[in-house]
Amino acid sequence: MKLYNSIGPNPRTVRMFMAEKGFTVPKIEVDLRGGENRREPYLKVNPSGQLPALELDDGTVLAEITAICEYVDEIKKDTPSLIGDTAEERAKTRMWTRRIDLNIAEPATNGFRYAEGLKLFQNRIRCIPQAADDLKAVARERLVWLDRLMGDKPFIAGAKLTMADILLFAFLDFLKGVGQALDPACRNLTAWFERMKARPSAAA
Missing domain, CATH: 3.40.30.10 (Glutaredoxin)
Incomplete structure (x- = not known):
């Protein structure tokens, strides 16, 4: 493998x-x-x-x-599942993973590709430079929405680390380096991000 x-x-x-x-x-x-x-x-x-x-x-x-x-x-059955141990847990993980992917990661990343990353991507994919600002705005709005829902939960889907947390962290950490840093006003997500950054896996 x-x-x-x-x-x-x-x-x-x-x-x-x-x-x-x-x-x-x-x-x-x-x-x-x-x-x-x-x-x-x-x-x-x-x-x-x-x-x-x-x-x-x-x-x-x-x-x-x-x-x-x-x-x-x-x-890899000898370590805790990051998808879920029950049908309900797995459904929640997949729900949040999809929401993050479609509503935050995809528009924010395309916003980067069509603007700061245009030189790299313009001959590889269809780019829409005029859409970049709006796509970034969509991602920002959904992060505010997610911050409100997050509350004081330790992780996106609840009490346990899941794939949804890992996906969101990897993208937010990338985006802060290309002009789309998480707004500090999103206090719940900012605290969550710092907890994720402290995990040993964040160095992977």
């Missing part, structure tokens, strides 16, 4: 998840800045050209971070 790895919040989400599970695999570094992920031979591994990808021992390749994380969670 091996992980095709690179810079960026998506690979970091998987690395952090694996670190929390105590799951290690060899890593093959792919030069995302140089566009290595958008040409052969990597496209034979993952035709979407995205990172990361997990190649299993039989040659099967898993892409998409939620799929990879759920696979790792299922095969």
